[in-house]
Amino acid sequence: MAAIIELSDVYKSYEVTPILTGLSFSVDPGTIVGYIGPNGAGKSTTVKMILGLTKVDRGTISVFGQEIHPGDTDYKKRIGYVPESADVFDVLTAKEYLGFVGQLYGMPQADAEAKASELLTIVGMKSSIDARISGFSKGMRQMVLIIASLLHNPDLLFWDEPLNGLDANSVLIIEEVLQRLRDSGKTIFYSSHILDVVQKVSDRILLLNDGKVIANGTFAELNAEKDQTLQELFNELTGFSEHGQKAADFVNVIEAG
Ligand SMILES: Nc1ncnc2c1ncn2[C@@H]1O[C@H](COP(=O)(O)OP(=O)(O)OP(=O)(O)O)[C@@H](O)[C@H]1O
Numbered sequence: 674m675a676a677i678i679e680l681s682d683v684y685k686s687y688e689v690t691p692i693l694t695g696l697s698f699s700v701d702p703g704t705i706v707g708y709i710g711p712n713g714a715g716k717s718t719t720v721k722m723i724l725g726l727t728k729v730d731r732g733t734i735s736v737f738g739q740e741i742h743p744g745d746t747d748y749k750k751r752i753g754y755v756p757e758s759a760d761v762f763d764v765l766t767a768k769e770y771l772g773f774v775g776q777l778y779g780m781p782q783a784d785a786e787a788k789a790s791e792l793l794t795i796v797g798m799k800s801s802i803d804a805r806i807s808g809f810s811k812g813m814r815q816m817v818l819i820i821a822s823l824l825h826n827p828d829l830l831f832w833d834e835p836l837n838g839l840d841a842n843s844v845l846i847i848e849e850v851l852q853r854l855r856d857s858g859k860t861i862f863y864s865s866h867i868l869d870v871v872q873k874v875s876d877r878i879l880l881l882n883d884g885k886v887i888a889n890g891t892f893a894e895l896n897a898e899k900d901q902t903l904q905e906l907f908n909e910l911t912g913f914s915e916h917g918q919k920a921a922d923f924v925n926v927i928e929a930g
Pocket residue numbers: 687688692710711712713714715716717718719757
């Protein structure tokens with residue numbers, strides 16, 4: 674099966690600080706890939722490079738079987754992106770904003786607005802369709818970002834902490850949406866620190882640490898016979914075993930006066 678994303682020996686530094694040092698992996702179409710790693714490991718940077726939002730220092734990236742180069746835009750029409758943090762235009766209503774995003778993806782504004790209204794209604798936000806985003810809660814904003822990434826029915830999704838702020842009911846809906854989209858052949862590159870969800874929804878897991886992928890497999894393969902949770906595996910593979918001591922030190926400093 675031809676890979677839908679392929680990174681080969683990718684290097685990236687910010688100023689003189691190396692972030693990615695020989696990153697290689699490939700993603701098969703029709704899968705959910707959980708992309709995990711410690712804070713600052715370079716997960717968002719990886720996604721931004723694939724989307725052409727930040728430049729690659731060395732190495733190659735292919736998407737949909739074609740190597741990408743600065744300035745390429747066509748491949749992005751088939752991609753949906755939920756960024757880790759985003760400035761949503763607060764002065765617009767949800768419908769206006771999503772109509773605008775749909776237009777950016779080549780949809781007629783009226784079609785995008787109609788589709789957005791249907792989707793907002795399904796997730797319980799009917800009364801907010803014509804309300805300004807400035808008055809939205811964190812979870813409502815996040816749902817708008819999720820809908821914005823899906824309006825144009827993309828083949829490939831990059832979701833960076835997509836469940837940020839969503840309530841428990843919305844989380845259940847979106848987890849199932851994710852799996853249904855995968856079942857209909859879409860590919861989802863899912864980056865998150867909520868490891869129980871990553872464990873539950875991912876077909877494969879990529880663990881990024883010290884600039885490279887240090888684990889790549891299904892959860893069952895990574896877990897071998899050990900019967901650990903993904904959280905425990907993460908702690909072991911990233912060499913972290915001192916949370917108890919760190920918590921004790923932290924509280925000691927707080928309470929020292
Ligand atoms: N534009 C930038 N300029 C300078 N340094 C940056 C820039 N963007 C990211 N970095 C640094 O690169 C490193 C990787 O950042 P990145 O956001 O890719 O990590 P991440 O794995 O997504 O982290 P988190 O899990 O905390 O979201 C961090 O040390 C970050 O401070």
